[in-house]
Amino acid sequence: MADRTILHIDGVSKAFGGVQALYRVGFRVAKGHIQAVIGPNGAGKTTLFNVITGATCPDEGRIVLEGMEIQGRPMHELVARGIARTFQNVELFASLTVLENVLVGRHVRTRCGLVGAMVRWPWVEREERGARDAAMELLGFVGLEEVAHKMSGDLPFGWQRLVEIARALASDPRLLLLDEPAAGLNAVETAALADLIQKIRSRGITVVLVEHDMNLTMDISDRIVVLDRGRKLAEGTPREIQADEAVMEAYLGRKG
Ligand SMILES: Nc1ncnc2c1ncn2[C@@H]1O[C@H](COP(=O)(O)OP(=O)(O)OP(=O)(O)O)[C@@H](O)[C@H]1O
Numbered sequence: 001m002a003d004r005t006i007l008h009i010d011g012v013s014k015a016f017g018g019v020q021a022l023y024r025v026g027f028r029v030a031k032g033h034i035q036a037v038i039g040p041n042g043a044g045k046t047t048l049f050n051v052i053t054g055a056t057c058p059d060e061g062r063i064v065l066e067g068m069e070i071q072g073r074p075m076h077e078l079v080a081r082g083i084a085r086t087f088q089n090v091e092l093f094a095s096l097t098v099l100e101n102v103l104v105g106r107h108v109r110t111r112c113g114l115v116g117a118m119v120r121w122p123w124v125e126r127e128e129r130g131a132r133d134a135a136m137e138l139l140g141f142v143g144l145e146e147v148a149h150k151m152s153g154d155l156p157f158g159w160q161r162l163v164e165i166a167r168a169l170a171s172d173p174r175l176l177l178l179d180e181p182a183a184g185l186n187a188v189e190t191a192a193l194a195d196l197i198q199k200i201r202s203r204g205i206t207v208v209l210v211e212h213d214m215n216l217t218m219d220i221s222d223r224i225v226v227l228d229r230g231r232k233l234a235e236g237t238p239r240e241i242q243a244d245e246a247v248m249e250a251y252l253g254r255k256g
Contacts, residue, residue, distance in 0.1 A: 005028045005029065005030060005064075006029055006065065006066055006174065006175055006206050007066075007208070008028050008029075008062070008063075008064040009026055009052070009063060010061055010063070011061040011062070012025045012048070012058045012061030012071075013025070013058060013060045014047055014051060014056060014058050014059050015059060020230045021044045021047040021230050022051070023230045023231050024060075025044070025048065025227065025230070025232050026061070027225050027232065027235055029175075029208055030223070033201075033206055034197060034198070034201050034207045034209060034220050034221050035206070035207070035209065035221065035223050035224075036208075036209045036210070036211060036221040037209070037210050037227060038210070038211065038214075038227070038241075039226055039228050039233070039250070040250055040251060043228050043229060043230070044227045045179075045210040045227055046088065046210065048210075048227070049179055051063060052083070052208075053078060053083060053085050054072070054073050054074055054078045057071065057072045058071050065078075065082070065083065065175070066082075066174075068081075079173075082173050082174035082175055083173060083177070084169065084173035084176050085168060085176070086161075086165055086168050086177070086178050086179055086181060087164070087179055088179045088183065090160045090161055090164050092153070092160055092163055092167070093152065094151065094152055094153030095151065095153060096151070096152060097148065097150060097152065098139065098144060098148050098150055098155065098163050099132070099135055099136070099139065099148040099149060101152050101164075102138055102163065102166045102170050103131055103132070103135050104167060104170075105166075105167035105171050106134060106170040106171065134170065135166075135170055136148060138166040141166070141169070141199070142162040142163075142166045142169075142196060143192075143196075144166065147159065157184050157185075158189040161181060161184075161193075162196070165178070165181070165196065169200070169205075173205060174204075174206065175205070175207075175208065176200060177207075178208070178209045178211075180210055180211055180212060181209070181211065182213040183212065190213060190216055193216070194216055194219055194220050197220055222237070224237070224238055224241045226241060226244075226247050226250070228250045233246055233250055234246060
């Protein structure tokens, strides 16, 4: 299993004042998998994403990416190491075009800084052309080539989500974290999103997904971890999770 693991969450805890958002949570994410993290509201899912992406430092435990401990490392370093994420609330630059937003994500992979861009050395121009071509290819990949030059803020919400995914992919990640990508999407958009996430996996990118849409999660995930009040409640294939009584209790027992 060890060499198949891209990400190892090892005994991670995080408290905010008196709230134990995560308590000794541990699991492994296999390379090339779609791994879902589910759980009722307040289960600790977003905190887990924040810990993995360096936005929050865990109180204890380790986050190991491809054999290297990364807990507490700054976010830009983690992006350079191959982690990208999207957010629960779409966070685009509304006054930039779609293409420009994707280029922002690409920036981490280009050598050209501000001075380079101003002096315009030939290699800078070549690099910029390469970045534009790569960004256009990604827009084609998510189905938004035609709106590349539109302002991001003018796009329907569902398309903005796709721009955010394209921007995350632009940093050339090996591990992509999607925080509730189906939130606010209609059924048709959610079905398209399911296809897109599977296409992302086909590119060799491992996906970790926090999602409330159970149909989507059960359809596309290879494995699922269930959190409840900061603790790992269950882990397994979609079929195993659907048959798990403690999971059903955590969801259904507290409805209404
Ligand atoms: N910055 C913070 N300060 C204080 N408490 C926090 C903070 N972040 C999270 N919490 C608390 O930690 C617990 C876990 O929150 P978290 O947002 O990780 O859960 P979640 O599973 O993502 O929930 P949801 O599905 O509602 O987004 C909650 O009780 C929340 O109120």
